[in-house]
Amino acid sequence: MTKAVIFDIGNVLIEWQPERYYDRVIGPTRRKAMFAAIDLHAMNDKVDRGAHFQDVVYAEAAANPEWAAEVRMWHDNWLDLATPAIDHSVRLLDALKSTGVPVFALTNFGKQTFEIAEPVYPFLKVFDRRYVSGHMGVIKPESRIYEMVEEDCGLLPSQLLFTDDRQDNIDAASARGWQTHLFEGPAGFALRLVEEGLLTEDAAQ
Incomplete structure (x- = not known):
């Protein structure tokens, strides 16, 4: 029972569809390239385990300067991803x-x-x-x-x-x-x- x-x-x-947000903001082609270059879901797993949200995302952005602005969106525009x-x-x-x-x-x-x-x-x-x-x-x-x-x-x-x-x-x-x-x-x-x-x-x- x-x-x-x-x-x-x-x-x-x-x-929770981050890809959809990025498709809208940077276009599907760039989004696919970014997600192929960076494991953003693995990044998010660190946050889900208790690591500090901004620290994790901004560190990932710093480690990938060619995608830095886009990666920071994961933090800065998070409510647009979770909707x-x-x-x-x-x-x-x-x-x-x-x-x-x-x-x-x-x-x-x-x-x-x-x-x-x-x-x-x-x-x-x-x-x-x-x-x-x-x-x-x-x-x-x-x-x-x-x-x-x-x-x-x-x-x-x-x-x-x-x-x-x-x-x-x-x-x-x-x-x-x-x-x-x-x-x-x-x-x-x-x-x-x-x-x-x-x-x-x-x-x-």
């Missing part, structure tokens, strides 16, 4: 909360970036518990982060229903015995919540 629903945030509640909210997912979060189902967040998110996001996305304050990798010092899909969630919330793995858009994150949770749902859009997750008896069809709209 599900006792808590756990949401990833990026691409579940907030779209928009996925409204149906937010409604599902609110519906679960209103029916008394505990809702947790388990997210790869930096300390400073989460602070930037909170005022813009008020639903980030709705969660009963928030597991933010930047504060935990470990990221998905490493097993330890799931273990830390279990230790803190006190629920059995089988009582947790977790949705995430990345298969590797889902696989790691499944390996620990969590119930899981690969997020491919809010409509599919809404159906899963109805099937689990956690929401009515009307509440899941």
Whole structure:
């Protein structure tokens, strides 16, 4: 029996598509060249592990002077990368909360970036518990982060229903015995919540 629903945030509640931002700002050709030259997602993983956001991004910019201005955009224009909210997912979060189902967040998110996001996305304050990798010092899909969630919330793995858009994150949770749902859009997750008896069809709209 599900006792808590756990949401990833990026691409579940907030779209996270940096490539789309750069395609718009510098064009697809230059964006592809930059992402081929620099592993910007690996850079972001450092932030998600707790390193200081501006320090990491500006150090990467300094190490790649030919792309320095573009790399600094990752920090300076971050809210333009992390947008928009996925409204149906937010409604599902609110519906679960209103029916008394505990809702947790388990997210790869930096300390400073989460602070930037909170005022813009008020639903980030709705969660009963928030597991933010930047504060935990470990990221998905490493097993330890799931273990830390279990230790803190006190629920059995089988009582947790977790949705995430990345298969590797889902696989790691499944390996620990969590119930899981690969997020491919809010409509599919809404159906899963109805099937689990956690929401009515009307509440899941």
